[in-house]
Amino acid sequence: MDIKGKRFVLTGASGGIGQELAKQLSYQGASLVLVGRNAIALNQLAAELPDTIVIRADLGCELDFDYLVNQLKRMALDGVIQAAGLNAFATLDRLNKNALDTMIQTNLLAPMQLTQALLPQLLARPSAVLLNVGSTLGSIGYAGYSAYCASKFGLRGFCESMRRELASTDVRVLYVAPRATATEMNSDAVTKMNRQLGVAMDSPKFVAAQIVRAIEQESAVTYLGWPEKLFARINGVAPGLVDKSLAKQLPTIQTYAKQQHSAL
Numbered sequence: 001m002d003i004k005g006k007r008f009v010l011t012g013a014s015g016g017i018g019q020e021l022a023k024q025l026s027y028q029g030a031s032l033v034l035v036g037r038n039a040i041a042l043n044q045l046a047a048e049l050p051d052t053i054v055i056r057a058d059l060g061c062e063l064d065f066d067y068l069v070n071q072l073k074r075m076a077l078d079g080v081i082q083a084a085g086l087n088a089f090a091t092l093d094r095l096n097k098n099a100l101d102t103m104i105q106t107n108l109l110a111p112m113q114l115t116q117a118l119l120p121q122l123l124a125r126p127s128a129v130l131l132n133v134g135s136t137l138g139s140i141g142y143a144g145y146s147a148y149c150a151s152k153f154g155l156r157g158f159c160e161s162m163r164r165e166l167a168s169t170d171v172r173v174l175y176v177a178p179r180a181t182a183t184e185m186n187s188d189a190v191t192k193m194n195r196q197l198g199v200a201m202d203s204p205k206f207v208a209a210q211i212v213r214a215i216e217q218e219s220a221v222t223y224l225g226w227p228e229k230l231f232a233r234i235n236g237v238a239p240g241l242v243d244k245s246l247a248k249q250l251p252t253i254q255t256y257a258k259q260q261h262s263a264l
Ligand SMILES: NC(=O)c1ccc[n+]([C@@H]2O[C@H](COP(=O)([O-])OP(=O)(O)OC[C@H]3O[C@@H](n4cnc5c(N)ncnc54)[C@H](OP(=O)(O)O)[C@@H]3O)[C@@H](O)[C@H]2O)c1
Pocket: 011, 012, 013, 014, 015, 016, 017, 018, 035, 036, 037, 038, 039, 057, 058, 059, 060, 082, 083, 084, 085, 086, 106, 133, 134, 135, 136, 177, 178, 179, 180, 181, 182, 183, 184, 185, 186
């Protein structure tokens, strides 16, 4: 898709990856609808970018969600980019029920519900994209991330199904799976743990550039980072090998997970 002159709605626009993505899409001539809860951050960003508006909405709140959909239904959208997401790093025994509900709602149900609400108008456009930001952890189950992995595995399955369901239409369904990225989603403990485990972290700028590229090239599935993209494939065909490799990391993960609070 040629980004110039297209209008995209972007959830997670106030986040580390979202802010970079908004800037890069805008520099390429896109007009944007920025969505998030942090109105100050969203308005600051919108003030820097032409043809950009803000809709403040909590994707976990039914009233906000309905308001968002009502506003978006009045617009001619060429794409829906869903980058909103939450993660609480903790072993399952330390995750409270609210954390489970919130992760599933924000990372999985909200993208499904927004897709369902906006699909009729996307189908009415000459062409459109639906891009969801997943994760390497949508392909590899990882200790300390059980609920996040469940939500992102679900999102990957949803995208794959929708890609096939919409194959005969002009709506392309794209899934981009970043590896660990240096944003506020990762606490100091996670950043230290990643360093100790030798897990590389990308910059949000790099990740945003790969998302822009996926839109331009209409790449159905994009995994970021070596060796993560290789591990994702190996995990699909020989998960026992990955079990053995990750078992060595478990004591380190458990140590850091104990330092975390479950609240989101
Ligand atoms: N960082 C990583 O290591 C990493 C790795 C792989 C994939 N990802 C994925 O990349 C995406 C962006 O993450 P990030 O790293 O940029 O995280 P981030 O900096 O923490 O940003 C998260 C974004 O999600 C929004 N959000 C969270 N809950 C929301 C809710 N209930 N309603 C509306 N918006 C909500 C936040 O908005 P407000 O702050 O305005 O509430 C913020 O804009 C996520 O889907 C994440 O799962 C991240």
